[in-house]
Amino acid sequence: MKIVIFGPPGSGKGTYASLLKNRLGIPHISTGDLVREEIRNGTDLGSEIKKYSDAGQLVPDEVITEILKKRLLLDISKGFILEGYPRSIEQARQLESITKIDVVINLNVPDRVIVERLSTRIQCKSCGAIYNERTLRPKTAGKCDRCGGELFKRADDQPDVILERLRIYKETSAPVIDYYRTRKLLKEITNDDPNVSPEIVGDRILNLI
Ligand SMILES: [Zn+2]
Helix, strand or coil, rough: EEEEEEEECCCCHHHHHHHHHHCCCCEEEEEEEEHHHHHCCHHHHHHHHHHHHCCCCCCCCCHHHHHHHHHCCCCCCCCCCEECCCCCCCHHHHHHHHHCCCCEEEEEECCHHHHHHCCCCECCCCCCEEEEEECCCCCCCCCCCCCCCCCEEECCHHHHHHHHHHHHHHHHHHHHHHHHHHHCCCCEEEECCCCCCCHHHHHHHHCCC
């Protein structure tokens, strides 16, 4: 099954995507991860991206599509769960020309829930793993389960910064979500409880698709 997942920053979509990856046995493709990988591996695309990000500019659509195309040429016979793409109608059309999407999940999470969740979010300094002081506690307080690294709170997880990020997300994602709605591919899921465990939301998504 080929799935696209949408959700505002802080909605937990990365966590749900990796849950679905495990339950459905399909790869989780995150354009954010792909971009970081290209940079880390020092590829031609990676150095092109670095030029934009060093200049504080957004990476153009075509470059992101190029990176995604490269990944989609690898094994996707069982399907995938795609996160972070498409971000524009143009990208949605490009994706359509590469492969056929079966279902698009749209996570609706109220702003106040996101603000609450992000302000309790903690992250590993070494490997970047995400935890939450309420819903996803590490086994030992302040320490990463995966690598033992130190956990910290991100400086940009402040309510006013979060609300601005949400405003930008809504503005840019609305046309793309509409695009899939008119194609009858959209499945809506609402989560208005900041303390619900990721597994429960994962189950609800699985029941929906
Ligand atoms: Zn870690």
